[in-house]
Amino acid sequence: MWGGGKLGSSGGWFLRVxxxxxxxxxxxxxxxxxxxxxxQLSWILQIKPGVFNEYRTMWFKSYRMTFSCLNRIKSFRYRxxxxxxxxxxxxxxxxxxTFLALAHKWWDEQGIYAPLHSMxxxxxxxxxxxxxxxxxxxxxxxxxxxxxxxxxxxxxGLLTEPLGRLGASVIGIDPVDENIKTAQxxxxxxxxxxxxxxxRVCSLEEIVEETAETFDAVVAxxxxxxxxxxxxxxxxxxxxxxxxxSLFITTINKTQLSYALGIVFSEQIAAIVPKxxxxxxxxVSPETLESILESNGLLVQTVVGMLYNxxxxxxxxxxxxxxxxxxxxxxxxVQEHPMSAEFAFKGEAxxxxxxxxxxxxxxxxxxx
Amino acid sequence: xxxxxxxxxxxxxxxxxxxxxxxxxxxxxxSTDTVYDVVVSGGGLVGxxxxxxxxxxxxxxxxxxLLLEAGPKKVLEKLSETYSNRVSSISPGSATLLxxxxxxxxxxxxxxxxxxxxxxxxxxxxxxxxxxxDNLDDMGYIVENDVIMHALTKxxxxxxxxxxxxxxxxxxxxxxxxxxxxxxxxxxxxxxxGDGSTFQTKLLIGADGHNSGVRQAAGIQxxxxxxxxxxxxxxxxxxxxxENNVAWQRFLPSGPIALLPLSDTLSSLVWSTSHEHAAQLxxxxxEKFVDAVxxxxxxxxxxxxxxxxxxxxxxYAVGLLKPTKVSARQLPPSVARVDAKSRVxxxxxxxxxxxxxxxxxxxxxxxxxxxxxxxxxxxxxxxxDISSLAHHLSTAAFNGxxxxxxxxxxxxxxxxxxxxxxxxxATDLxxxxxxxxxxxxxxLxxxxxxxxxAVSPLKYLLGF
Numbered sequence: 001m002w003g004g005g006k007l008g009s010s011g012g013w014f015l016r017v018x019x020x021x022x023x024x025x026x027x028x029x030x031x032x033x034x035x036x037x038x039x040q041l042s043w044i045l046q047i048k049p050g051v052f053n054e055y056r057t058m059w060f061k062s063y064r065m066t067f068s069c070l071n072r073i074k075s076f077r078y079r080x081x082x083x084x085x086x087x088x089x090x091x092x093x094x095x096x097x098t099f100l101a102l103a104h105k106w107w108d109e110q111g112i113y114a115p116l117h118s119m120x121x122x123x124x125x126x127x128x129x130x131x132x133x134x135x136x137x138x139x140x141x142x143x144x145x146x147x148x149x150x151x152x153x154x155x156x157g158l159l160t161e162p163l164g165r166l167g168a169s170v171i172g173i174d175p176v177d178e179n180i181k182t183a184q185x186x187x188x189x190x191x192x193x194x195x196x197x198x199x200r201v202c203s204l205e206e207i208v209e210e211t212a213e214t215f216d217a218v219v220a221x222x223x224x225x226x227x228x229x230x231x232x233x234x235x236x237x238x239x240x241x242x243x244x245x246s247l248f249i250t251t252i253n254k255t256q257l258s259y260a261l262g263i264v265f266s267e268q269i270a271a272i273v274p275k276x277x278x279x280x281x282x283x284v285s286p287e288t289l290e291s292i293l294e295s296n297g298l299l300v301q302t303v304v305g306m307l308y309n310x311x312x313x314x315x316x317x318x319x320x321x322x323x324x325x326x327x328x329x330x331x332x333x334v335q336e337h338p339m340s341a342e343f344a345f346k347g348e349a350x351x352x353x354x355x356x357x358x359x360x361x362x363x364x365x366x367x368x
Numbered sequence: 369x370x371x372x373x374x375x376x377x378x379x380x381x382x383x384x385x386x387x388x389x390x391x392x393x394x395x396x397x398x399s400t401d402t403v404y405d406v407v408v409s410g411g412g413l414v415g416x417x418x419x420x421x422x423x424x425x426x427x428x429x430x431x432x433x434l435l436l437e438a439g440p441k442k443v444l445e446k447l448s449e450t451y452s453n454r455v456s457s458i459s460p461g462s463a464t465l466l467x468x469x470x471x472x473x474x475x476x477x478x479x480x481x482x483x484x485x486x487x488x489x490x491x492x493x494x495x496x497x498x499x500x501x502d503n504l505d506d507m508g509y510i511v512e513n514d515v516i517m518h519a520l521t522k523x524x525x526x527x528x529x530x531x532x533x534x535x536x537x538x539x540x541x542x543x544x545x546x547x548x549x550x551x552x553x554x555x556x557x558x559x560x561x562g563d564g565s566t567f568q569t570k571l572l573i574g575a576d577g578h579n580s581g582v583r584q585a586a587g588i589q590x591x592x593x594x595x596x597x598x599x600x601x602x603x604x605x606x607x608x609x610x611e612n613n614v615a616w617q618r619f620l621p622s623g624p625i626a627l628l629p630l631s632d633t634l635s636s637l638v639w640s641t642s643h644e645h646a647a648q649l650x651x652x653x654x655e656k657f658v659d660a661v662x663x664x665x666x667x668x669x670x671x672x673x674x675x676x677x678x679x680x681x682x683x684y685a686v687g688l689l690k691p692t693k694v695s696a697r698q699l700p701p702s703v704a705r706v707d708a709k710s711r712v713x714x715x716x717x718x719x720x721x722x723x724x725x726x727x728x729x730x731x732x733x734x735x736x737x738x739x740x741x742x743x744x745x746x747x748x749x750x751x752x753d754i755s756s757l758a759h760h761l762s763t764a765a766f767n768g769x770x771x772x773x774x775x776x777x778x779x780x781x782x783x784x785x786x787x788x789x790x791x792x793x794a795t796d797l798x799x800x801x802x803x804x805x806x807x808x809x810x811x812l813x814x815x816x817x818x819x820x821x822a823v824s825p826l827k828y829l830l831g832f
Contacts, residue, residue: 108548109773109774109775117775118775120767120768120769121767121775124767124768124769125767128766128767128768139429139430140426140427140429141426141427141428141429141430141431141765142429142430143766161768161770162767162768162769163768164768165765165768165769166766166768167430185552186555189403189554189555189556190403190570191403192430
């Protein structure tokens with residue numbers, strides 16, 4: 001089932017066996033080890049069973065790897081790629097294990113999460129500027145005051161805190177309770193953030209019922225490549241959004257380049273990202289994302305690429321979306337029930353009528 | 369930058385800086401101290417201006433700023449008739465900064481003097497350099513330090529909801545957060561005042577002068593040496609009223625003497641000379657002092673024939689090539705008397721901090737760099753630091769960043785170190801070059817000065 005010893009062809013390379021992708025939380029971990037030696041390459045894999053709080057270790061000794069074998073590996077992986085999930089949750093418990101081991105390292109700005117810290121220079125202005133278009137008069141110093149934002153998969157609160165500092169009321173959710181503990185502890189020292197941010201250990205599905213149509217914005221940054229069921233996830237995102245609310249997603253594209261640079265280079269060679277963080281099969285291309293979003297009533301406004309320079313440690317916007325990219329989508333403004341008092345910003349009655357999406361910003365940027 | 373790369377390559381955070389004074393305090397849970405977003409330690413010209421710049425910044429409307437000043441509050445009900453002897457030359461860039469938060473208007477309503485020309489010449493030769501702007505725009509402004517302080521204090525009072533100023537408050541202890549983010553220890557800087565009160569802050573800005581307590585507590589290395597010179601300042605009355613919009617500076621072998629205009633009849637003196645001579649100047653009676661000043665500007669006793677001939681040769685050549693660039697040496701106005709009790713001396717030195725920033729700490733003004741007054745750049749470099757740091761902090765605040773984060777602090781440090789190091793080195797070089805009367809060096813600087821005067825682009829490179 002897990003494709004233990006499958007070989008592509010006699011001359012083919014056998015890549016690896018992934019640990020259980022978390023199809024259900026009570027899975028027994030099989031002890032799988034597979035050794036295949038061919039020419040100069042030797043891959044040794046071992047997955048320790050039953051050590052749930054430990055970092056899942058995979059050792060690769062890949063010194064010389066050519067792109068031709070990459071292609072063969074990719075085509076092989078593609079076959080058993082789709083993970084079977086019959087559960088209702090979008091949370092991948094394998095991913096939970098990975099992040100559990102690193103829960104205390106979130107706030108070290110020069111540590112392993114440094115690229116995420118530095119990504120804030122792109123994603124915070126991206127979210128802020130797109131939200132400011134919907135606010136007629138914003139307060140200086142607290143530009144996002146009055147906005148309710150949900151940060152799904154907030155981790156240690158790296159993105160939640162800047163949004164809180166900009167004046168928004170933010171709820172951060174994450175399935176890993178150690179992450180929430182770290183985030184909670186970190187914000188407790190700042191009295192201003194303590195009041196503006198709330199953290200909860202849960203998954204998105206668990207709060208859909210109680211928070212339907214309450215958020216002005218939902219942020220799912222570096223999350224969709226870790227969930228099991230993307231369609232359900234995005235559906236839930238849409239459900240918790242107010243009409244004309246914004247959804248912000250940053251994720252990694254599913255291309256050959258993202259495998260080479262995003263997995264092989266970043267994880268295995270340069271150790272920019274901890275090994276095992278990402279699974280290429282779960283990467284989402286912008287086209288797939290757009291089609292799922294549109295089928296859920298979310299209109300995509302912007303898709304823009306992001307590039308990381310590992311030498312300088314800074315991110316840059318780019319035309320090229322084949323590695324990382326950010327997307328902004330807006331929920332269509334058709335509303336089924338009367339507006340509540342929350343929608344009025346500073347006394348301006350920007351009524352969202354049931355028959356049209358009145359947000360001028362959305363009209364400007366409607367895709368062709 | 370290199371240090372950042374090293375730490376990114378897996379070196380532990382503590383290796384990037386290790387200070388003998390780092391102490392980690394463990395706080396279980398949140399303390400009841402007020403947490404300020406920025407604390408500026410030192411309420412002098414640069415510290416008060418920094419607090420103003422942040423207080424008036426649009427992205428800081430939600431933030432809390434504290435300014436700590438060890439001295440008492442100086443209240444200026446009425447501008448005194450006599451001019452103060454401590455004045456500063458404010459460049460147009462600094463004037464722009466001061467007007468950005470409304471302090472320049474107060475200065476204009478009090479008093480200041482604009483100068484349009486600057487003549488710098490040598491005592492050992494006829495060489496001179498004349499700076500002026502096209503259309504004779506203002507090159508700079510001479511303003512008394514008290515006037516600037518009063519303007520800043522007034523502006524600080526206007527934003528007292530955001531900026532709290534504590535007078536007679538000296539910080540006696542700084543406690544730095546642990547270099548590693550630890551679960552239950554406070555990530556802020558703790559400051560303890562002399563009266564026992566404590567504060568916490570996300571960013572500590574050290575603006576406490578060249579003997580900076582913040583810099584010492586942070587363990588930042590400081591490259592410094594004392595010049596064998598002291599500066600004598602005084603307020604002088606001119607023999608006759610003139611337009612007085614020229615700044616004069618002459619390089620004597622013992623040190624530069626400068627006359628800065630204050631009004632039609634008054635000028636301020638800054639004379640850097642050896643410690644003994646400075647002590648003599650301050651204690652000698654007023655007539656002798658006035659004679660000393662006049663002869664320092666007018667006497668040609670240090671001229672030698674050799675240098676005069678060599679200088680005349682180059683001048684002739686320049687006259688052939690660029691007839692419009694020959695400037696005739698003008699003489700500064702003569703001095704009639706000196707204000708009683710206005711003669712003061714203070715020692716001079718150079719200083720430069722090896723690092724301007726550490727996590728949650730930044731140094732500005734004299735705490736970061738100390739310079740010889742011969743170029744009139746000391747406070748202007750401080751104001752330049754303020755512009756840069758305020759810009760970086762403003763952008764960081766608008767991006768919701770943690771204000772004490774190194775990512776934008778290193779941006780400030782790189783920008784200012786580049787500029788300040790060059791200026792410091794140039795000023796030190798000029799001081800050494802003009803401290804001698806050895807013929808080869810005098811020849812070099814004579815020709816150099818004449819050539820620079822003739823080549824306009826080079827003059828503008830110097831910032832004029």
